[in-house]
Amino acid sequence: MSTRRHPQPPGEGPGLPDDLAAGLALQIHNLGRRLDELDGLPTRVDDVTRLVGQLTDTVTAVAARRGPAPAPSWLMAPGDPQEVRSLLDQLCAWLAAIFLRYPDGASCLPECWLWHPDVVEELLWLMHAWGNAYQGAGASVGAAGDWHDRQRPGVVNRIRRSAGSCSREAHQTRQGWSRPQSAxxxxxxxxxxxxxxDWWATRREDAAPEPADPTGGDDRR
Structure with missing residues (x-):
């Protein structure tokens, strides 16, 4: 005759094996640590979102702020006659509208200014400096004041010194006349x-080498 076994009350059955219980305890411990690490996650997400927003605003502002355009150089102008003529047309229009309105500008510019590469170079950059001061992305009252106080007077003075007394006739070949340097x-x-x-690359701490005698001789003793 078999003996009926009554079900055991909860909690009174045989326990889990020790190794399984230890593994579950370790997993529960690790899960608790991960939950603790997630406690500050919403705050960190908010911080990252705020930083990304600030970075986006900065990039947008930098992209929208265009730098001033570089001035073309007459001395390094391209070899295309049409491009060069376009430079001169722009310059002449600006001279008539702006530069020659100033009495000292009109008086310093000789009729042969086109035959003076240094004068054309000066006027080209001055034109672009005016554009940056009055019309560029960085246009400001301070930039305009600098153009009036420093840049324009400086160009006027240099033109007056280098070509102020020159004339178209001076650039013509005539017997007994000396022509101004234009080449x-x-x-x-x-x-x-x-x-x-060789000296500067290998022994610049030493004295510089003596230059050669331009006559071809050697008078060093």
């Missing part, structure tokens, strides 16, 4: 390029 001059001293390059 690019030779760079002086190029016979010493190798010696100076």
């Amino acid at each position: 690019a001059p030779d760079v002086p001293g190029t016979d010493g390029l190798d010696a100076v390059a």
Whole structure:
């Protein structure tokens, strides 16, 4: 005759194996640590969102702030006659509208200014400086004041010194007349390029090498 076994009350049955209980305890402990780490997550997400918003605003502002355009150089102008003529047309329009309105500007500019590359170079950059001061992205009262107080008077003075007394006739070939320099001059001293390059690259702490005698002799004792 079999003996009926009554069901055991909850909590009174045989316990879990020790290794299984230990594993569950470790998992519960690790889960608790992860939950603790997530306590500050909403705050960190809010901080990241705020920083991303600030970065977006900064990038947008930088992208919208265009820098001033570089001034073209007459001395380094392209070899296309149409592009060069376009530069001159723009410059002449600006001279008539702005530069020649100033009495000292009108009096300093000789009729042969086009035959003076240095004068054209000065006027080109001055035109672009005016554009940046009055019409560019960085236009300001301070930039306009600097153009009036420093840049324009400086160009006027240099033009007056270099070409103020010149004339178109001075650029014509006539017997007994000396013509002003208009071609690019030779760079002086190029016979010493190798010696100076070697000195500066390898022993610049020493005294510079003596230049060669331009007559071809050697009078060093």
